[in-house]
Amino acid sequence: MYVPGPFASPEKQASKNLHNFFNYIAVKIVSAQLESYNPEAYKDLREFLDTHSLNDGDEFCASLMRQSSRHKSLALRILEVRSAYCKHDFEWDNLKRLTCKMVDDSNTKLMREYVLETSDVKEKETGK
């Protein structure tokens, strides 16, 4: 199907979103790891998160790197984890399966709700 527009391909657009998403996941993973064995670094990361948005993953890491040398180590760990997670942990086949299922289930749900709603109106109108 022809996807119009001067923008990047759909695959490229989606990969940009996933890139930021993997950064968010890496922050969660590192945060959970630190919580159990390095409370000081955990506190640093949580405090940094209170004042910095995760919307742009690269911007987040660039700022984290420049905060202090302790924060720099955290940033390097996040870069490492997001790369490893993306390549080895994330279940890409499962993503495809779940998304196709979600699209089809939503289509069915939307049509069923519409049919039920209009049948209801018709029944009231005809008194059946």
Place this chain on the structure above:
Amino acid sequence: MYVPGPFASPEKQASKNLHNFFNYIAVKIVSAQLESYNPEAYKDLREFLDTHSLNDGDEFCASLMRQSSRHKSLALRILEVRSAYCKHDFEWDNLKRLTCKMVDDSNTKLMREYVLETSDVKEKETGK
């Protein structure tokens, strides 16, 4: 790697975003198709888009279905296209390749920029 949290799995979270993204792509595809062979329906869709957000794809389609019978046909076409696009057109392997490359390229870029920046500061400090 252990991903903490009471939320859905990363794959499930990502599939929700992709579901809305495929709805957005389907609207673009249908809009481009209509532009060339059905200017009236094209106008209906463009006007509807001016007043309705695409952030929630299902909400968009549910509203479109209920606007008028002409709009209902448009909504059904969008549901059909988003399902077909997701299953047959979207290049899932390419998505994985592009995302992993983007993560690694960004990691290299972030580290290179940091190294360059700090080398610069050190050079100025030492006068070399």
